[in-house]
Amino acid sequence: MLARIETANRDYANVARIPVPAxxxxxxxxxxxxxxxxxxxxxxxxxxxxxxxxxxxYEVVSGAVRTSKLLSDGRRLIDxxxxxxxxxxxxxxxxxSFTAEAxxxxxxxxxxxxxxxxxxxxxxxLAADLRKCVTAKLRATQDHMVLLGRKTAEERxxxxxxxxxxxxxxxxxxxxxxxxxxxxxxxxxxxxTVSRTxxxxxxxxxxxxxxxxxxxxxxxxxxxxxDA
Amino acid sequence: MLARIETANRDYANVARIPVPAxxxxxxxxxxxxxxxxxxxxxxxxxxxxxxxxxxxYEVVSGAVRTSKLLSDGRRLIDxxxxxxxxxxxxxxxxxSFTAEAxxxxxxxxxxxxxxxxxxxxxxxLAADLRKCVTAKLRATQDHMVLLGRKTAEERxxxxxxxxxxxxxxxxxxxxxxxxxxxxxxxxxxxxTVSRTxxxxxxxxxxxxxxxxxxxxxxxxxxxxxDA
DNA sequence: CGGGATATTGATTGATTTCAATGTGAGTGG
DNA sequence: CCACTCACATTGAAATCAATCAATATCCCG
Numbered sequence: 001m002l003a004r005i006e007t008a009n010r011d012y013a014n015v016a017r018i019p020v021p022a023x024x025x026x027x028x029x030x031x032x033x034x035x036x037x038x039x040x041x042x043x044x045x046x047x048x049x050x051x052x053x054x055x056x057x058y059e060v061v062s063g064a065v066r067t068s069k070l071l072s073d074g075r076r077l078i079d080x081x082x083x084x085x086x087x088x089x090x091x092x093x094x095x096x097s098f099t100a101e102a103x104x105x106x107x108x109x110x111x112x113x114x115x116x117x118x119x120x121x122x123x124x125x126l127a128a129d130l131r132k133c134v135t136a137k138l139r140a141t142q143d144h145m146v147l148l149g150r151k152t153a154e155e156r157x158x159x160x161x162x163x164x165x166x167x168x169x170x171x172x173x174x175x176x177x178x179x180x181x182x183x184x185x186x187x188x189x190x191x192x193t194v195s196r197t198x199x200x201x202x203x204x205x206x207x208x209x210x211x212x213x214x215x216x217x218x219x220x221x222x223x224x225x226x227d228a
Numbered sequence: 229m230l231a232r233i234e235t236a237n238r239d240y241a242n243v244a245r246i247p248v249p250a251x252x253x254x255x256x257x258x259x260x261x262x263x264x265x266x267x268x269x270x271x272x273x274x275x276x277x278x279x280x281x282x283x284x285x286y287e288v289v290s291g292a293v294r295t296s297k298l299l300s301d302g303r304r305l306i307d308x309x310x311x312x313x314x315x316x317x318x319x320x321x322x323x324x325s326f327t328a329e330a331x332x333x334x335x336x337x338x339x340x341x342x343x344x345x346x347x348x349x350x351x352x353x354l355a356a357d358l359r360k361c362v363t364a365k366l367r368a369t370q371d372h373m374v375l376l377g378r379k380t381a382e383e384r385x386x387x388x389x390x391x392x393x394x395x396x397x398x399x400x401x402x403x404x405x406x407x408x409x410x411x412x413x414x415x416x417x418x419x420x421t422v423s424r425t426x427x428x429x430x431x432x433x434x435x436x437x438x439x440x441x442x443x444x445x446x447x448x449x450x451x452x453x454x455d456a
Numbered sequence: 457c458g459g460g461a462t463a464t465t466g467a468t469t470g471a472t473t474t475c476a477a478t479g480t481g482a483g484t485g486g
Numbered sequence: 487c488c489a490c491t492c493a494c495a496t497t498g499a500a501a502t503c504a505a506t507c508a509a510t511a512t513c514c515c516g
Contacts, residue, residue: 092367139320
């Protein structure tokens with residue numbers, strides 16, 4: 001849920017997601033188009049690991065990617081989900097602080113950071129795009145931090161649903177590429193609480209759940225109200 | 229609890245705090261020394277507000293500053309505490325996403341961001357320092373996010389205490405410039421839970437509480453163990 | 457020596473977790 | 487095509503951690 005290379009502006013209901021409008025990252029988009037090496041990753045396979053050096057910037061072409069951190073005793077926090085068009089691999093230093101894995105089978109384009117940085121010295125648009133990726137990441141992390149620090153289970157789930165709906169902005173139902181465990185670890189909850197909260201929202205007719213991985217938002221206003 | 233202009237390296241026990249070593253931000257330190265305008269702020273007065281444009285970068289000279297966000301219904305999350313030597317005002321865009329206020333009477337030096345950015349075009353060291361401030365901020369926010377998302381009250385308080393001890397690295401007791409309410413809002417807890425947790429740590433002889441605002445860490449290892 | 461804010465402690469409630477079944481659905485092989 | 491299976495999701499009951507409500511206690515500060 002980070003910087004996307006967008007082709008159109010839209011309303012950004014979801015506080016947890018601050019996409020970068022298309023025009024402003026076109027230099028980066030070009031770099032990916034020109035220099036991007038495409039890779040495939042099977043579901044649950046690792047793209048990079050925590051503590052590995054940051055060498056590439058990635059763009060999701062298809063599928064979905066999660067970046068997460070595992071605590072010593074098995075607790076896990078998912079920092080973000082990355083969907084087609086999203087950039088990931090931005091990190092807070094020379095080493096990854098999260099692990100990236102394919103949530104579903106994924107195609108990913110990657111570009112060497114050293115190459116991008118080299119180009120950015122000559123191309124101020126590209127330099128600006130790279131800066132924008134970092135600040136967008138920071139903003140998303142700040143929003144996620146507020147969510148985890150100060151919101152109820154119901155609010156967290158509502159924010160998540162609105163965020164997913166914004167991304168896959170087909171008017172229709174939202175297709176979730178991730179499991180309940182992934183959602184729980186993103187929201188700082190347990191799978192049971194996520195499940196119960198979804199049921200609760202369904203009982204109030206805010207959403208419909210045709211299948212576990214497909215959710216229709218019937219009453220966005222009700223969800224929005226929960227996005228305190 | 230962000231980038232500091234450090235004069236020496238030390239062990240960085242606290243995951244929530246990633247100081248920038250002195251050498252690497254010397255260009256920025258110079259800029260503050262040369263161009264910094266000093267301001268005083270009374271306790272609890274606002275330095276900048278959420279949604280105001282980002283115009284300055286700040287350095288705490290004395291006292292303490294908090295950056296926080298208020299939710300619509302009064303819930304508050306404190307993003308970070310900034311102590312002497314810390315840089316703050318780094319934000320995720322052109323507008324502040326948090327409010328900055330003096331926790332205690334504070335002296336602050338400020339430099340126009342536009343000026344810094346202008347200089348950074350000619351001075352690659354300064355440009356690197358500015359990048360480092362953003363990435364350090366991102367890392368601190370990521371760590372805080374993990375804390376809020378996945379840690380128990382006891383773990384949160386332990387991390388906070390170790391962090392404060394690292395900052396004010398006098399071997400002696402830690403002086404807290406902030407109230408219990410501030411600590412609670414930083415840790416995503418209530419004042420009662422913070423208070424009870426401190427009492428609990430005292431009963432286990434991990435800490436001593438000569439006064440409410442002064443804490444001696446007697447058993448760091450015990451606290452470290454809680455920093456999962 | 458008050459007095460008011462701040463902090464601690466106590467009792468209780470409540471939200472979320474944990475533990476434990478039960479249900480559902482996609483894929484496989486008979 | 488259907489049963490089987492295994493993973494994933496939902497639901498239920500009990501336990502737990504932290505929040506809330508309610509008194510004190512303590513510390514500044516005048």
